[in-house]
Amino acid sequence: MNDDNTLDLLLGRILDRRASPADWDSFATFAQARPDTWGQLLTALRSEQGLQRSADIELSVADLVDLPREATVASLEPGSDTRGTWAAVPPRVARRARRPWTGWAAAAALALAWAGSTWLATDGSAQRAATGLRGINGAPVAAAPHAEPGAASAPDAAPSDLGPGSRDEAPVDPALLAQAGNTAGPRLRDAAAPVGDDLHGDIVGQLPLQLVSSVASADGNGLDVVYVRPVLERARVSGMYSLGFDDAGRLSPVSIQPASLLLADN
Amino acid sequence: MTGEATDDGSSDAGPLPALALDALWREHRRWVAAILLAYMPREAELDDLLQEVAVIFVSRIGELRDRGALRPWLRTIAINAARMDARARRARRVHLRPLEDQDGEMALADPSAEHEQLASDTRAEAEAVMRLARALPEDYREPLLLRSVQGLTQKQISVTLGLPETTIETRLARARRMLRQQVDEMHTPRSGWPERSAARVAAP
Numbered sequence: 001m002n003d004d005n006t007l008d009l010l011l012g013r014i015l016d017r018r019a020s021p022a023d024w025d026s027f028a029t030f031a032q033a034r035p036d037t038w039g040q041l042l043t044a045l046r047s048e049q050g051l052q053r054s055a056d057i058e059l060s061v062a063d064l065v066d067l068p069r070e071a072t073v074a075s076l077e078p079g080s081d082t083r084g085t086w087a088a089v090p091p092r093v094a095r096r097a098r099r100p101w102t103g104w105a106a107a108a109a110l111a112l113a114w115a116g117s118t119w120l121a122t123d124g125s126a127q128r129a130a131t132g133l134r135g136i137n138g139a140p141v142a143a144a145p146h147a148e149p150g151a152a153s154a155p156d157a158a159p160s161d162l163g164p165g166s167r168d169e170a171p172v173d174p175a176l177l178a179q180a181g182n183t184a185g186p187r188l189r190d191a192a193a194p195v196g197d198d199l200h201g202d203i204v205g206q207l208p209l210q211l212v213s214s215v216a217s218a219d220g221n222g223l224d225v226v227y228v229r230p231v232l233e234r235a236r237v238s239g240m241y242s243l244g245f246d247d248a249g250r251l252s253p254v255s256i257q258p259a260s261l262l263l264a265d266n
Numbered sequence: 267m268t269g270e271a272t273d274d275g276s277s278d279a280g281p282l283p284a285l286a287l288d289a290l291w292r293e294h295r296r297w298v299a300a301i302l303l304a305y306m307p308r309e310a311e312l313d314d315l316l317q318e319v320a321v322i323f324v325s326r327i328g329e330l331r332d333r334g335a336l337r338p339w340l341r342t343i344a345i346n347a348a349r350m351d352a353r354a355r356r357a358r359r360v361h362l363r364p365l366e367d368q369d370g371e372m373a374l375a376d377p378s379a380e381h382e383q384l385a386s387d388t389r390a391e392a393e394a395v396m397r398l399a400r401a402l403p404e405d406y407r408e409p410l411l412l413r414s415v416q417g418l419t420q421k422q423i424s425v426t427l428g429l430p431e432t433t434i435e436t437r438l439a440r441a442r443r444m445l446r447q448q449v450d451e452m453h454t455p456r457s458g459w460p461e462r463s464a465a466r467v468a469a470p
Contacts, residue, residue, distance in 0.1 A: 008439035008442065011439070011442065012435065012442055016420070044442060047395050047442070047446055048442075049392075050394070051392070051399055051410070052414055054389075054395060055300070055303075055396065055411065055415065056416070057389075057392070058299075058303060058312065059296050059299045061299065061312050061316070062295040062296045062298070062312075062313075063296070064313065065295060065313055065316040065317055065320055066288070066320070067320050067323070068321055248388055248389075249388050249392060
């Protein structure tokens with residue numbers, strides 16, 4: 001092994017903080033014979049620091065990528081019992097499951113915009129329109145016909161199962177909506193994360209179902225339908241934060257006030 | 267969970283409970299991201315690709331007979347995901363030729379450019395080093411980026427890459443030398459390395 005290779009190995013061990021006394025002695029010998037060795041150590045330390053800092057920032061994204069939730073996987077495999085274990089999803093289906101909510105969120109937003117405009121048009125109540133309840137991506141949310149703002153919440157209110165194709169409106173308490181925030185679950189995960197575990201909220205309401213497609217079933221019994229079922233969840237968290245950078249360029253959590261989160265969404 | 271435990275905290279056989287699988291993913295996702303970083307196109311989104319790996323991880327973990335081979339298996343998934351993304355982007359470039367610059371590179375906006383304007387010199391320098399590292403030959407950049415994952419030992423890197431530890435040490439040493447040389451070149455004023463005047467250097 002030539003001197004350059006030996007020096008490379010020595011520098012590597014120094015950078016990795018696993019240099020032995022013999023390594024340090026060898027390095028000192030090198031430095032005496034070749035003064036540029038110190039310059040190489042300097043550059044090596046500088047590069048390593050830069051690489052480490054950049055890697056910390058870039059790879060911190062990984063901490064935000066969790067496995068797809070069980071419900072998502074289960075929904076892709078009708079009839080399979082995935083409780084307790086992760087379901088084996090066929091690769092093609094798995095690929096479709098990537099970021100499952102991105103396409104659905106867009107579809108739901110369109111559906112809500114449509115449903116909201118229809119509701120406002122038929123109801124014509126300026127007062128209710130002025131309540132300004134907004135749902136995913138700012139689309140109006142259909143509120144419960146008799147719900148009063150600030151009315152007692154119903155944490156145990158089960159989402160009504162409207163069935164595919166129904167345009168009935170699920171009872172949604174405006175107070176609960178306000179508590180749930182102005183964001184849908186997945187979007188909330190993007191914008192901010194609770195301190196601690198992932199969100200696992202209680203279902204407090206359901207937005208109108210939206211039919212995506214329907215075809216006659218192969219056996220002639222009924223229809224196979226695909227639809228979106230958006231739900232509202234409420235969870236209690238210890239705090240909210242988004243990820244920002246401090247003066248040294250390191251990724252650091254920044255507290256978010258719920259009010260500012262609502263404003264950001266509006 | 268059944269079977270004998272491995273150093274990955276997994277077992278040799280049998281289905282993994284969801285919580286165990288979740289923990290396994292959390293343990294490995296950082297270095298998987300480093301692999302993606304080493305292979306993915308510059309304009310790709312790391313979190314998108316990692317999400318893709320996560321889905322494949324969940325759906326195919328049952329096919330992994332030897333859970334001791336988890337690291338090489340995950341590495342293969344990550345490399346395939348990065349290469350498929352690169353191929354897809356190459357296909358799309360055909361339709362985007364007017365946007366290409368003279369070197370044939372895509373003239374797409376660098377998503378990091380906006381951040382750089384706001385970032386400190388420290389961050390700009392760190393990003394410059396990362397760009398250089400990602401431009402190293404494949405055999406060298408992969409162990410180098412893996413080494414930059416906090417807590418990942420040389421032994422774990424050797425298991426992941428399926429190479430002897432001595433080979434990893436040699437490759438790391440060469441990678442660092444190449445990086446040093448390029449960083450030295452960037453230090454020259456004409457190179458665009460973020461210069462800072464003596465007056466701006468803060469006292470320790």
